[in-house]
Amino acid sequence: MREVRVSLVRSDDLSYSVLIGRGLLGEVLADAQRLHPRRRVFLLTDANVRAAGHVAALTGDRPVAEYVIDPPGEVSKHIGTVTEIVEAMESLKFGRDSLLVALGGGTVGDIGGFAAAIFKRGVPYVQVPTTTVAQADSSVGGKVGVDSRLSKNAYGVFKQPARVYVDVATLATLDDRAYRAGLVESVKHAMIADPAYFEYLETHLDALLARDPAALESVAERNVTIKARVVEQDVEEQGARRVLNYGHTVGHAVESASGYRLLHGEALALGILAAARIAEEVCRADESVRRRSGVLLGKLGMPAKLPPEINAGALLEIMSRDKKALEARPRFVLLDRLGHAREENGEYVRAVAPGVLAKALAELEG
Amino acid sequence: MREVRVSLVRSDDLSYSVLIGRGLLGEVLADAQRLHPRRRVFLLTDANVRAAGHVAALTGDRPVAEYVIDPPGEVSKHIGTVTEIVEAMESLKFGRDSLLVALGGGTVGDIGGFAAAIFKRGVPYVQVPTTTVAQADSSVGGKVGVDSRLSKNAYGVFKQPARVYVDVATLATLDDRAYRAGLVESVKHAMIADPAYFEYLETHLDALLARDPAALESVAERNVTIKARVVEQDVEEQGARRVLNYGHTVGHAVESASGYRLLHGEALALGILAAARIAEEVCRADESVRRRSGVLLGKLGMPAKLPPEINAGALLEIMSRDKKALEARPRFVLLDRLGHAREENGEYVRAVAPGVLAKALAELEG
Numbered sequence: 139m140r141e142v143r144v145s146l147v148r149s150d151d152l153s154y155s156v157l158i159g160r161g162l163l164g165e166v167l168a169d170a171q172r173l174h175p176r177r178r179v180f181l182l183t184d185a186n187v188r189a190a191g192h193v194a195a196l197t198g199d200r201p202v203a204e205y206v207i208d209p210p211g212e213v214s215k216h217i218g219t220v221t222e223i224v225e226a227m228e229s230l231k232f233g234r235d236s237l238l239v240a241l242g243g244g245t246v247g248d249i250g251g252f253a254a255a256i257f258k259r260g261v262p263y264v265q266v267p268t269t270t271v272a273q274a275d276s277s278v279g280g281k282v283g284v285d286s287r288l289s290k291n292a293y294g295v296f297k298q299p300a301r302v303y304v305d306v307a308t309l310a311t312l313d314d315r316a317y318r319a320g321l322v323e324s325v326k327h328a329m330i331a332d333p334a335y336f337e338y339l340e341t342h343l344d345a346l347l348a349r350d351p352a353a354l355e356s357v358a359e360r361n362v363t364i365k366a367r368v369v370e371q372d373v374e375e376q377g378a379r380r381v382l383n384y385g386h387t388v389g390h391a392v393e394s395a396s397g398y399r400l401l402h403g404e405a406l407a408l409g410i411l412a413a414a415r416i417a418e419e420v421c422r423a424d425e426s427v428r429r430r431s432g433v434l435l436g437k438l439g440m441p442a443k444l445p446p447e448i449n450a451g452a453l454l455e456i457m458s459r460d461k462k463a464l465e466a467r468p469r470f471v472l473l474d475r476l477g478h479a480r481e482e483n484g485e486y487v488r489a490v491a492p493g494v495l496a497k498a499l500a501e502l503e504g
Numbered sequence: 505m506r507e508v509r510v511s512l513v514r515s516d517d518l519s520y521s522v523l524i525g526r527g528l529l530g531e532v533l534a535d536a537q538r539l540h541p542r543r544r545v546f547l548l549t550d551a552n553v554r555a556a557g558h559v560a561a562l563t564g565d566r567p568v569a570e571y572v573i574d575p576p577g578e579v580s581k582h583i584g585t586v587t588e589i590v591e592a593m594e595s596l597k598f599g600r601d602s603l604l605v606a607l608g609g610g611t612v613g614d615i616g617g618f619a620a621a622i623f624k625r626g627v628p629y630v631q632v633p634t635t636t637v638a639q640a641d642s643s644v645g646g647k648v649g650v651d652s653r654l655s656k657n658a659y660g661v662f663k664q665p666a667r668v669y670v671d672v673a674t675l676a677t678l679d680d681r682a683y684r685a686g687l688v689e690s691v692k693h694a695m696i697a698d699p700a701y702f703e704y705l706e707t708h709l710d711a712l713l714a715r716d717p718a719a720l721e722s723v724a725e726r727n728v729t730i731k732a733r734v735v736e737q738d739v740e741e742q743g744a745r746r747v748l749n750y751g752h753t754v755g756h757a758v759e760s761a762s763g764y765r766l767l768h769g770e771a772l773a774l775g776i777l778a779a780a781r782i783a784e785e786v787c788r789a790d791e792s793v794r795r796r797s798g799v800l801l802g803k804l805g806m807p808a809k810l811p812p813e814i815n816a817g818a819l820l821e822i823m824s825r826d827k828k829a830l831e832a833r834p835r836f837v838l839l840d841r842l843g844h845a846r847e848e849n850g851e852y853v854r855a856v857a858p859g860v861l862a863k864a865l866a867e868l869e870g
Binding site: 142144145147153155162224225257258281289291293295296355366369 | 510513
């Protein structure tokens with residue numbers, strides 16, 4: 139047998155800036171074109187974002203080729219939408235010289251980043267998140283993808299954006315329920331990484347609920363900084379990045395059990411309470427972590443109990459089937475104190491004894 | 505405006521081995537599993553490869569989950585096939601722990617590599633090429649993708665395989681026309697990089713046409729080595745890798761104008777003759793390059809003239825629309841001597857005066 143070695147050691151600078159401000163939508167296209175001169179802009183957005191006037195604010199008088207996802211939301215986050223976007227770009231003669239601008243919430247960003255990654259072996263894209271969830275979390279980090287008919291995020295890649303533009307003014311038009319649920323990601327960030335930020339959220343909650351732009355800018359900067367520092371350590375989620383899944387083990391199960399009638403943030407709030415309860419048993423975490431987060435999440439209007447139609451048994455069943463479970467035992471990110479995730483031998487997740495988990499879930503039952 | 509920098513400088517070792525031998529199909533699965541212990545093997549192949557007995561030779565008595573592309577060939581190289589493969593994997597509970605084995609010609613490798621790249625944010629894959637084209641060229645280098653309804657390779661990424669297994673014994677079952685046309689890639693490699701290899705092809709052509717395993721192993725090793733050295737310099741085809749497109753400017757146009765009735769290698773042979781003719785005008789290349797390659801390609805049974813239904817004007821029209829053209833002027837890799845592609849200021853392609861191109865094409869008319 140003969141052997142030929144293909145030696146490919148690659149070093150890539152994937153760094154990018156996240157720009158945060160209010161009323162900066164009108165500057166996005168000019169700035170993105172300075173970053174990528176000679177590329178043609180293709181805009182991806184959805185019908186809600188368009189109706190809210192954000193497309194007009196972004197493009198001004200300039201004619202820009204676009205694809206509008208309709209209906210908006212998870213229901214359109216599938217591979218069929220991606221093929222429609224690619225065919226729309228081809229019909230308009232877009233090629234390798236494209237620059238994709240994803241203007242909208244997490245769904246638009248996930249679809250747009252994935253389309254950019256697979257169109258003609260990859261074109262750059264920028265994220266312009268317009269929801270509390272997307273501004274706090276999904277627009278940074280490069281996890282993009284869509285669903286198949288059989289499962290969520292069956293298709294996906296890591297593809298970092300070329301730049302992210304966080305305009306907190308876009309949050310003014312968001313409906314109250316989505317706005318509040320999106321702030322749960324901020325609570326999560328504070329809990330895993332920054333006790334001072336947690337205190338800031340406790341003391342500035344009224345300003346945040348009033349959508350005060352100065353407070354929103356501060357929160358956006360802290361969220362993005364926390365997310366950036368975690369992603370920098372572990373781009374492809376081999377270890378440290380898993381702390382971002384805090385609260386998500388139970389959260390995803392609740393979201394799924396509710397048939398997605400609960401918003402991601404609402405389900406995540408319950409997941410955070412469960413994880414905090416488990417940490418009291420497993421890590422001897424102080425009960426104040428759960429108490430303080432419960433108060434904060436309560437003020438955001440998040441549920442403290444499961445809806446009556448969901449019980450602990452159903453959640454256990456869903457979690458044991460989760461792809462992150464190990465031998466059917468669901469695994470958790472746990473905090474041994476506020477701002478500090480437990481790590482053991484480089485592992486940030488751990489399986490939890492069935493009895494401990496069942497007890498924590500039972501306490502969430504209404 | 506506030507700015508948060510996400511600093512992601514990544515260094516990845518994407519190196520891999522290409523193993524070349526005869527009768528090594530039976531060792532592939534065990535070797536791949538040593539490389540990736542604990543991953544579940546999913547086999548992608550096509551109906552021709554299966555009928556030729558290569559699947560049985562690969563799997564032996566072992567039950568392996570598989571997807572068989574049917575009909576084989578370009579007609580199935582589209583995004584719909586990728587979604588079918590992903591759904592087949594999901595139905596069989598394959599997840600992030602998958603290892604995809606692509607057994608077949610260029611189409612199977614292109615589809616398989618792309619499916620592996622986008623399934624659950626990417627799983628590893630190995631290439632087991634079974635045609636002269638795939639063994640010489642497409643199995644190494646990581647260019648993978650599929651067509652949309654509107655254009656070829658509309659979807660694609662760069663995704664390097666984890667290992668490549670070249671079993672020259674698989675070529676024994678290839679039909680004669682495909683076998684011969686695939687050898688044109690070997691002629692191309694020799695022309696752009698290695699005059700001694702060109703002489704080897706001239707002197708060993710009878711052995712190659714008789715599919716002598718020792719000669720085929722030598723050729724495979726030289727092809728893979730040339731391709732590897734080029735790809736190592738320029739993974740994502742920013743510059744030097746473009747030399748691999750030698751002969752392809754006219755070749756692709758001929759292939760397209762024939763409605764894909766000509767095989768890629770047959771069209772490429774005409775493209776090589778045209779590029780050699782142009783180099784005589786533009787680079788004062790010696791006429792012997794064209795003469796010797798003409799003799800070699802002729803012995804392979806390749807056409808020396810365009811089919812009567814294709815004329816130079818039609819080719820010019822197709823080339824001016826090509827995405828690699830610059831301001832509608834098609835660009836060429838040119839050899840100033842056998843084994844040496846011309847480079848100017850880091851550019852390996854150059855636009856050619858319309859008169860020169862028209863003349864070269866006119867000489868190809870039958």
